[in-house]
Amino acid sequence: MTDHVTTHQAQEDARNEDILIYLNGKVVPKAEAVVSVYDSGFMLGDGVWEGLRLYEGHWAFLDEHMDRLFEAAKAIDLDIGITPDAMKQAIEDTRAANGMTTNAHARLMVTRGVKTRPFQHPGLSQQGPTITIIMEHSKPSIPRPIRLATVPHIRGLPMTQDPKLNSHSKLNCILACIAAEKAGADEGLMLDVNGFVNTTNACNFFIVRKGAVWTSTGDYCMNGITRQKVIDVCRADGIPVFERNYSLVDTYGADEAFLTGTFGAQTPVGEVDGRQIGTGDMGPMTLRIRDLYKKLVEQDAQQ
Known part of the structure; x- marks a missing residue:
């Protein structure tokens, strides 16, 4: 690949x-x-x-x-x-x-x-x-949903290098990206110190299961502004959203998955560790959240 x-x-x-x-x-x-x-x-x-x-x-x-x-x-x-x-x-x-x-x-x-x-x-x-x-x-041009591979590199404890910091020291994430590419994927899915799904090497990660949106607890992931905005729009629109511990088993069985970041806003994930997520394309919940996020950006511009 x-x-x-x-x-x-x-x-x-x-x-x-x-x-x-x-x-x-x-x-x-x-x-x-x-x-x-x-x-x-x-x-x-x-x-x-x-x-x-x-x-x-x-x-x-x-x-x-x-x-x-x-x-x-x-x-x-x-x-x-x-x-x-x-x-x-x-x-x-x-x-x-x-x-x-x-x-x-x-x-x-x-x-x-x-x-x-x-x-x-x-x-x-x-x-x-x-x-x-x-x-x-810079106009995003991502031709297909992202493929992820779980990598051995983890988001560490705050007393080592707090993963909430947007620091110039990105070698841990770069090694995660390299490992993912060696596995034939686009980006690395990184776990936390307890083995729960956390984030990718460059973006925050969400899954959708039975109409609810899940993301990590936030204890070990990047302090993503887009991540928080997605949580905010879900709450405002009545979409169940949970910051919780969840596993790869939960992830493989998800109906949808997407990434968040300032550049791509919400980017669909089609595959994790060779398992197709949902239909493999952008799902209806991701589309709905994209629309809500665009409206939030417009509201921010008017303030």
Whole structure:
């Protein structure tokens, strides 16, 4: 099986060759957006990030993304050096410079900055943070439902590396993705420390059983904003939704499954460990939630 699909697969767009990128207070051409080999992010994965999605001139749930970014920075004792409002302005300046109005994706990254010597101690990062915003024209183009394979890599305990952190240190998830691809799947389904179904290497995971929506407890998964919005719209629309422990047995017998993330919103899953889920296509509950989520994005834009 070689026709791998990624959950961040987008249509090719030639305009991305000429994008402008925000780097430490300046908006510069792509070729000039470079950081030092001494940067903490490059050297050690020492930083936090956010993914943002532009819908019809509006960055969806921007306040929630700013809250998560600044909370994560505080957790790792990183002083971003600017206010959330200033960060929002940087995002808007970058959008305007690129003339983007919709179907754009931004990756906002903050690292501890350039180190004086190539070692781990955070005190060696003395030149302030590095702040970067990569903004691309990006329209999702996922040709079929995603195939998942359960991998041996797990989402760990919070005293090791809290899986709720959107940190630059993603090697655990990358290894999970590699294992899934070696198994002929697109993405890795990761369990928690107790063996319950948790999340994939890049997205949050949901199943549908007998008209109810299930997802993990949230104890070991990414603190997904889209995940929470799906839970919110289900509750508001009277759809039974549960944050619970559940197993692979529950998953294989599901009527539907889908992934959530800022990029793809809700992406259908057609297969887990070689077992077809439901019809293998996007199911009616996933379609319903997609519609509810789109309406929520529109409501957010009007506030």
